[in-house]
Amino acid sequence: MKKTVRLQIVKPMDEDWEILGRVLHDIRYQTRQVLNKTIQLCWEYSNFSSEYKALHGDYPKNKEILHYTSMHGYAYNQLKEQYYYIQSGNCSQTVKRAVDKWKSDLKEILRGDRSIPSYKKDIPIDIVKDAVSLEHDEKNGNYIATLSLMSTAYRKEMERKSGQFRVLLHSGDNSKKTILKRLVQGEYQHTASQIVKKGKKWFLNLSYKFDVLQTPFQTERVMGVDMGVIYPIYMAFNYHDHLRYKIQGGEIERFRRQVESRKKALQDQGKYAGSGRVGHGTKTRIDPLEVIRDKIANFRETKNHHYSRYVVDMAEKHECATIQLEELKGIHQDDAFLKRWSYHDLQEKITYKAEEKGIQVIKVDPQKTSQRCHHCGNIDSNNRKEQASFLCTSCGMETNADFNAAKNISIPGIEQIIQTEMKS
Ligand SMILES: [Zn+2]
Numbered sequence: 105m106k107k108t109v110r111l112q113i114v115k116p117m118d119e120d121w122e123i124l125g126r127v128l129h130d131i132r133y134q135t136r137q138v139l140n141k142t143i144q145l146c147w148e149y150s151n152f153s154s155e156y157k158a159l160h161g162d163y164p165k166n167k168e169i170l171h172y173t174s175m176h177g178y179a180y181n182q183l184k185e186q187y188y189y190i191q192s193g194n195c196s197q198t199v200k201r202a203v204d205k206w207k208s209d210l211k212e213i214l215r216g217d218r219s220i221p222s223y224k225k226d227i228p229i230d231i232v233k234d235a236v237s238l239e240h241d242e243k244n245g246n247y248i249a250t251l252s253l254m255s256t257a258y259r260k261e262m263e264r265k266s267g268q269f270r271v272l273l274h275s276g277d278n279s280k281k282t283i284l285k286r287l288v289q290g291e292y293q294h295t296a297s298q299i300v301k302k303g304k305k306w307f308l309n310l311s312y313k314f315d316v317l318q319t320p321f322q323t324e325r326v327m328g329v330d331m332g333v334i335y336p337i338y339m340a341f342n343y344h345d346h347l348r349y350k351i352q353g354g355e356i357e358r359f360r361r362q363v364e365s366r367k368k369a370l371q372d373q374g375k376y377a378g379s380g381r382v383g384h385g386t387k388t389r390i391d392p393l394e395v396i397r398d399k400i401a402n403f404r405e406t407k408n409h410h411y412s413r414y415v416v417d418m419a420e421k422h423e424c425a426t427i428q429l430e431e432l433k434g435i436h437q438d439d440a441f442l443k444r445w446s447y448h449d450l451q452e453k454i455t456y457k458a459e460e461k462g463i464q465v466i467k468v469d470p471q472k473t474s475q476r477c478h479h480c481g482n483i484d485s486n487n488r489k490e491q492a493s494f495l496c497t498s499c500g501m502e503t504n505a506d507f508n509a510a511k512n513i514s515i516p517g518i519e520q521i522i523q524t525e526m527k528s
Pocket residue numbers: 477478479480481482496497498499500501
């Protein structure tokens with residue numbers, strides 16, 4: 105988000121208004137010259153290109169012909185010497201302002217719907233981001249800006265030690281004070297700004313940007329996450345009948361097998377190596393099983409960060425205010441190693457990443473969520489004749505079993521719903 109706040113320059117801190125006033129007038133005068141000259145040079149540049157095209161059938165490669173890669177470079181390099189009062193960054197910004205104006209007006213100018221831009225007196229002075237710094241005087245609550253205005257040549261001409269001016273800003277009402285406070289604390293960042301004169305007073309039109317805190321989530325939208333054997337993660341949404349995302353479990357499973365077989369090989373080896381290893385002194389001895397444990401931990405850490413980020417990103421993308429996960433106590437038996445190894449950690453990572461974004465995480469009892477038809481509510485163990493597919497014995501809905509479970513998990517208050525359905 106970008107905004108601008110107008111702050112009156114009350115006075116220079118270290119000298120008379122007379123000096124600052126003169127400098128501002130000089131710079132404003134040259135700024136106007138730069139703007140109008142840039143427009144002329146834009147014309148020149150465009151005409152040159154058109155003539156070149158008429159002769160050669162194509163537009164010139166800027167760099168080869170004009171020695172500049174852009175209209176901005178073409179204008180700036182000719183003007184910076186001529187209008188040498190202005191601090192170079194600010195001058196470049198002024199050129200950019202005119203070039204942008206030229207480019208946006210060009211079509212209408214060529215159609216004759218708009219005249220060529222011309223800058224009158226009283227135009228604002230550009231001041232780039234790096235030419236402004238802000239400080240807060242805690243003692244008296246004043247906000248002070250340091251403005252870098254003069255080129256080195258101009259500074260020498262004026263016999264000054266510095267081209268910068270420290271000025272007192274009128275912080276005005278509380279909303280302006282809050283903005284200044286946030287700028288000084290770094291919560292907001294100021295961007296390219298301008299200095300303008302209104303009547304007899306000078307103002308700093310300070311532009312700034314900040315991040316919008318979070319996406320507006322839709323409170324009724326829930327993402328359900330099923331954790332299974334075939335797919336470690338399967339995502340579905342309560343408000344959508346088909347939308348789904350899944351993570352393939354292959355890499356976890358492959359890594360697990362690999363690790364298990366190496367562990368076994370080492371244990372077998374250990375039998376034969378016997379006490380031979382120990383004789384070389386305890387300091388250099390590295391337990392190979394420990395190395396494997398570290399490898400598992402690293403792999404899990406990396407993958408779980410990756411997976412949890414994906415889950416939260418998908419919830420955010422679809423503006424879900426809530427993610428529902430299955431309570432882990434429901435997972436047990438067969439693939440116990442894989443479950444213990446991964447899922448608890450994965451859920452923790454999903455939870456904290458979601459909460460950072462303002463998405464709430466609710467754990468639901470997954471009981472019967474794999475046997476219940478998300479479409480008609482029929483609960484029947486015969487719905488799951490095979491591991492991977494789901495075929496409802498009542499309504500005939502056929503779908504992926506993990507998708508069906510994730511759909512059930514995404515339903516708000518699913519535990520209560522299943523309890524009620526079980527009674528009837
Ligand atoms: Zn059904």
